[in-house]
Amino acid sequence: MLELRGVTKFYGEREVLGGIDLTVSEGEAVALIGASGSGKSTLLRCIDLLEEIDDGDIYLDGVAITEPGADPVPVRRRLGLVFQAYNLFPHRSVLENVVLGAIRAQRMARSDALTAGHALLQRFGLAGREHDYPDRLSGGQQQRVAIVRALMTKPRALLLDEVTSALDPELVGEVLGIIRELKGDGMTMLIATHEMGFAREVADEVCFLDAGRIVERGAPAQIFSQPENPSTRRFLTRLLAGARA
Amino acid sequence: MSATSTVVVIGGLVAALVLSPGWRTIRQTYLSWHYFRQILPSLPGAFWLDARIFLIVEAVVLALGLLIAVVRTVRAPVLFPVRLACAAFVDLMRGIPLLILLYVVGFGVPALGFSFLPTDEPVLAGAALAMCYSAYVSEVFRAGIVSIHPSQPAAALALGLTRPQALRHVVVPQAARRVVPPLLNDFIGLTKDVALVSVLGPQEIVRVAQISSDFSFNYTPYIAAAAIYLLLTLPLIRIVDRQQRRALRRQNAVVML
Amino acid sequence: MKPRTTIAAALAGMLSLAAVALAAAPVASSAATSCAKASLALVHAGQLTVATDAPAYPPYFENNKPANGKGFESAVAYAIAGQLGFGAGQVKWTVEPFNASFAPGPKSFDFDINEISITPARAKAVDFSTPYYTNPQAVIVVKGSKFAHAGSLAALRSAKFGVQVGTTSLAAVNAQIRPTQSPQVFNSSNDVVTALREHLVDAIVVDLATGFYLTSGEIPHGVVVGQFSASGGDNWGVLLSHHSKLTGCVDQALAKLRSNGTLSSITSRWMQSGAGVPVLK
Numbered sequence: 001m002l003e004l005r006g007v008t009k010f011y012g013e014r015e016v017l018g019g020i021d022l023t024v025s026e027g028e029a030v031a032l033i034g035a036s037g038s039g040k041s042t043l044l045r046c047i048d049l050l051e052e053i054d055d056g057d058i059y060l061d062g063v064a065i066t067e068p069g070a071d072p073v074p075v076r077r078r079l080g081l082v083f084q085a086y087n088l089f090p091h092r093s094v095l096e097n098v099v100l101g102a103i104r105a106q107r108m109a110r111s112d113a114l115t116a117g118h119a120l121l122q123r124f125g126l127a128g129r130e131h132d133y134p135d136r137l138s139g140g141q142q143q144r145v146a147i148v149r150a151l152m153t154k155p156r157a158l159l160l161d162e163v164t165s166a167l168d169p170e171l172v173g174e175v176l177g178i179i180r181e182l183k184g185d186g187m188t189m190l191i192a193t194h195e196m197g198f199a200r201e202v203a204d205e206v207c208f209l210d211a212g213r214i215v216e217r218g219a220p221a222q223i224f225s226q227p228e229n230p231s232t233r234r235f236l237t238r239l240l241a242g243a244r245a
Numbered sequence: 246m247s248a249t250s251t252v253v254v255i256g257g258l259v260a261a262l263v264l265s266p267g268w269r270t271i272r273q274t275y276l277s278w279h280y281f282r283q284i285l286p287s288l289p290g291a292f293w294l295d296a297r298i299f300l301i302v303e304a305v306v307l308a309l310g311l312l313i314a315v316v317r318t319v320r321a322p323v324l325f326p327v328r329l330a331c332a333a334f335v336d337l338m339r340g341i342p343l344l345i346l347l348y349v350v351g352f353g354v355p356a357l358g359f360s361f362l363p364t365d366e367p368v369l370a371g372a373a374l375a376m377c378y379s380a381y382v383s384e385v386f387r388a389g390i391v392s393i394h395p396s397q398p399a400a401a402l403a404l405g406l407t408r409p410q411a412l413r414h415v416v417v418p419q420a421a422r423r424v425v426p427p428l429l430n431d432f433i434g435l436t437k438d439v440a441l442v443s444v445l446g447p448q449e450i451v452r453v454a455q456i457s458s459d460f461s462f463n464y465t466p467y468i469a470a471a472a473i474y475l476l477l478t479l480p481l482i483r484i485v486d487r488q489q490r491r492a493l494r495r496q497n498a499v500v501m502l
Numbered sequence: 503m504k505p506r507t508t509i510a511a512a513l514a515g516m517l518s519l520a521a522v523a524l525a526a527a528p529v530a531s532s533a534a535t536s537c538a539k540a541s542l543a544l545v546h547a548g549q550l551t552v553a554t555d556a557p558a559y560p561p562y563f564e565n566n567k568p569a570n571g572k573g574f575e576s577a578v579a580y581a582i583a584g585q586l587g588f589g590a591g592q593v594k595w596t597v598e599p600f601n602a603s604f605a606p607g608p609k610s611f612d613f614d615i616n617e618i619s620i621t622p623a624r625a626k627a628v629d630f631s632t633p634y635y636t637n638p639q640a641v642i643v644v645k646g647s648k649f650a651h652a653g654s655l656a657a658l659r660s661a662k663f664g665v666q667v668g669t670t671s672l673a674a675v676n677a678q679i680r681p682t683q684s685p686q687v688f689n690s691s692n693d694v695v696t697a698l699r700e701h702l703v704d705a706i707v708v709d710l711a712t713g714f715y716l717t718s719g720e721i722p723h724g725v726v727v728g729q730f731s732a733s734g735g736d737n738w739g740v741l742l743s744h745h746s747k748l749t750g751c752v753d754q755a756l757a758k759l760r761s762n763g764t765l766s767s768i769t770s771r772w773m774q775s776g777a778g779v780p781v782l783k
Contacts, residue, residue, distance in 0.1 A: 048403055077405030087400035091418050100414060101404030135494060153405055270606040274627065352693075355700040364702060366686065446664060446686025446697060455601065456687060459668035462604035462627035 001026045001188055002047070002157055006056035009046060009212075016042050018212045020056070024157065024190055029183050031199035031220070032192040034209030035235060040192035041084070043209070044159045047190070048081045061156065077105050080150030084162040086142045088134040094121065094145050095130035102152040113152070120148045124178050140171030147178055157188040165194055196239060200224050208232045273463075280465040284457045288473050291453040296477070298371050298449075299439045303432060305375045310382030311421075315412060317383070318390050331383075338380030343438060347373045351445040370442035378435055385427045389420035425489045432485075433478055450474070537751035539587030544748075545612050550588045552579050553598035553611035559691060560715045561772050562617060568595040574711070574772035575615045578634055581764055582613075582740070585755030600668045603741055604628050612748055614741040617709060619670045629749040632756050633737035634765060638729045638776055639674045640713030643705045644698060645723040652727055655679045655782050662686065664694045664703035671707040674732035695720055714774040728782035 002024040009017040017039050024030050032040045045051045047058060049065065049072035058066045065075045088097050098121065099113040108116075121130060124144050134142055143163055150158060160179065164172045176198050183189065183202050193199055199206055200220040207217040208229065216229040227233045262268065313331045316324060338346070350373040355364045363369060393416050401411035443452035450473060454466035545551045554575065557566045564572035571580050571590065583593045596611055603614045604627050619637070620630045641658060643649045652658050655678055663685040665671040675685050686703055688694045691712065697703045698721060708716065710729050717724040740756075742749050759765040 045399075050399055050402060072402075073405060073407050076403060079403075081403040083396065083400060083403075085396060087396045089397070089400070089415055089419075091422060100401075101406065104410050104414060105405030149404065267607065274606045352696050352700065355702060364700075366702060443687070444689050444693070446688055446693075446702065448684055448687055452667065452687055455667055456672060459601055460621070460623070460673065462624040464605070 001061055002190070003059040004047070004056065005059075007043070007046065007053050007058060008055035009042065009051070009053050016212050017046065017053070020212075020214060022207065022214065024188060026188055027186045028204045029189040029191060029202050031203035031206045032190065032209060033194070033196070033199060033206060033235070038209040039212040040209055041161050042212075044081060044161045044190065044192060048079050048159055049075050050081070073105075077153060078156045079159060080153060080155035080157070081159045082143075082146050082150050082161065082163050084165050086134075086139070086146040086166070088142055088146060088149070090134050093131050093133055094126065094137070097134070097145060098149045098152050101149060106153055117148070117152060120151060121145070124148055125174065138171060139167045140174045143167065143171075143175045144178060147175070147182075151182075157190065158182065160189060160191045160193070162192050162194065164198075194239070196224060196236070208235065210235070275464045275468055277463055277465045280457075280461060280463045281469050284454065284466040284469050287453055287457075288450055288469055291448055291450040292470075292473050292477075294367070294447060295436075295439045295442075295449045298367055298374070298442060299436050302371045302374045302378070302439070303435055305371075306378040306382050306431075306435070307428075309375065309379035311386050311417070313379065313383035314386035314390060315417070317387055319408070319412075334376075335380040335383055338377050339384075343373070343377045344441060344444065346377055347441055347444055349373075350376070366445040366447050367442060370445050370447070374435065374438060374442070378431060378438075381431055382428065385424050385431065386420060388427075389424035390416055392423060393419050422493075425485060429482070429485045429489070433482065436474070436478055436481075537586065537754055542586065542748060542751065543746075545610060546594070549592050549594045550583050550586065551594050551596055551611045552583070553596045553603065553609075553614040554616045555600050556597045557690075557692075559712065561711050561774070569593075574635075574768065575617070577768045577772060578759075578765070579613075579615050581759050581768060582752060582755045585758050586751060606744075609743040612742070613746075613752060616741070617669075617738055618741050620737045620739040628744050629742040629746045630739035631742070631749065631752045633739050634756060635738045635769065635773070637670075637736040637738055638710040638731050639671055639678075639707050639736070640710040640729050640776075640779065641705055641707055641727040641782065642698065642713050642717060642721065642724055643727055644701075644721065645725050647704060649705055650725055650727060652782070653780075655730060658705065658727075658782075661704040664688060664697045664706045666691050666694050666708070669709070670732050670736050671709070674730070674736070675707050677733055678730055691716075698724070710776050710779070711773045726779055728780040729776050730782045 002022075004020050004022040007017055007020040007022075008015070020043060022030070032043065034040055042051065046053050053066060056066075057064050060075060060078065064070075065072075088094075089100070092100065095114065095117050098117045099108075099110070102108040102113040102116065103110055118130065121127060124147070126141060126144060126148070129137065129141065129145075134145070137145065143166075147158075147163070163179075164175050167175065172195070176195065179189070179191070179198075180202060191199070191203065203220050205217060206220045206223040207214045208223065208227070208231070209215070210231045216223065216227060216232045223232065224236065227236055262271075265271070313335065316331050317328055347370060351366065351369045354362050354369055354372075363372075390412075397415055397419065398408075398411045401415040402408070406414065440449055440451040443449050443455075448456075450470050451467075454470040457466040458464055552568070554563065554568055558568050558573070558576075559566075560573060562573050562575040564570060564576070568576050568579070571577060580590060580593060583590075598611060598614055598616070600616060600618075603609075603616065603618070604624065606627070613631070617637070618624075618630075620633060624630070641649075641652075643661075649658055649661050658679050659681050660683075661681060662683050663675050663679070663681055665675060665685055665687055667687050667689060672685060672687060675681060686697060688697060691708065694706050694708070695716060698706045705727070710726075713726050713729075717726055740752055742752065756765070759768075
């Protein structure tokens, strides 16, 4: 459903994405792992057309979305991007945060949006917080609101950019729980993450990014137990060593 | 401790005033109860003129200032000549003294002789005030808009909002809340600069005080006018301070990484 | 108004007599101060510092240069100075904006001559000399105005007036004419003229002498509709600091100038007679 071919991007002279090939099928969850600066966030932002690529193509449902001069807005309406820093709108209540996209971008009627918003917030354990402002919520709660906000626009796929990396450890679980649920619902997802255990459990495929290139990809069991590429091995060893320490 | 030092300082200042060699004259000239009572009835009516001009001009200034700021921050190439014109306007209005602008607009516009242009002095004066202040206010809004972290409009765009929608629902509301203190300063400044309309003829409050003062050779009418002014400005300051504190608390919600 | 002038003249007369008596006596009493030049209490020793506002308009001054001795008030000032014993070269002019002239505290001038009207209320804050001129008000419009042939003050009631701040013209307009619209008040007589020229106001009220000057050139097609007197009359006096020791001496000087005819010849030289102008009631 989402296909990347040869996606390349430069910041000036520096190559940040080099010839990325990637396919995410409907209902599939693909995990992106790699060190900071390896290009995971950039890749997700490029897919959501928040940044321009310099070479290659991206296809959504078979249609090239990176044609020069194409309007990015309809594409962004079909994709949902959730940020590491949640990026909730601080001047709006939780409920107002989640319905803004549905009302303005999807042109949903306000009453329908409010009903749907209530329901989703309730489903993900945020009942009763609708009229609070983001500053009153914990990090985990804010991230859950951010996910609900993205879901309200009924995206074809969710792009999750290290959504638990900014959270205190005890709050990580509640967010991962939602993602697990969504996978169960059949949501197509591209997940950039440091949570290896979670990736192993939820992902159908794992891609390891190093300096803007996918140097290894495969089933989670294989990648985490028997990585072939030395870079992959080094990365995983460092990560696990950090976790044990 | 703070109470003691307050009493000491204020008491000291009052004592210095009252014990000064010229205190008797000062009291008669600036704080004369007789002249205060005499001028007071005519001041509220005159102040109503200032208040009306101020309310209308402030509304225009906020709208025009925001419009200019938005025009100057969007990137659409088609708007380039408009952006250039706005930049020139802002520089000019910030660069010349308001008093000169009042004279140029107030006496210059009627001299042009176009019958469709207004010759009503409060309107002309209000126009000059609006031109000057919307330049300053546009800079304040612009600073506010630019200060919004790009992750905010990014989140809005990610939801599928267009750039104008992102501006309208996400960037500008936050920018506006953020710039309330400098806007308040301009707001308060405008309440006082409104008195300058007097150069074009209308008898607003400071002019009325001046006439009385010139007539009786006593300065108390000015003190009375200042007192009336404070009745308006002090509560305004307190109200907006409170709003600002509330808004700022919400502003510091999201963790920036 | 006659009574005030008479009282003032009587006062001046009495002071002159007292001064003469004292001059004859070898010892100066503490009640009267000697007006001999050497014993005058001056702001700057050795010179007479005279103030007026800027710009200094005709017919009271010429070319905005008070020091050239031309113009009614310049001439009066030099005449007073002469009586006090100062030659033209010993008179120094300084600028004092009108509404600073009555501020409390020490003055930067010995006396201020600036078309200032004497009122009892003002006399509580400053000293005034006896009057040197009695000033009627004049109504000026542009030729062709519907008010150009007004025969009475009542006929002017619907006009939009312009006056200068700090002048007795505003009080005169409010008291004698009682217009239906609030008069427009301007900072300078220049602005008043501009307002009339650009039809921002229908009519302006100024001192009669100023009115002659304006209609002779400043206001194209300007015409004096008529003159009237503020109730109580409008007497101009020289302004001095409160309880100034010079006041009596200036009054003596003015009394002398009146009695020897100098004041009236200065007046008829510089101030056009209002004889030809209709009096509005």
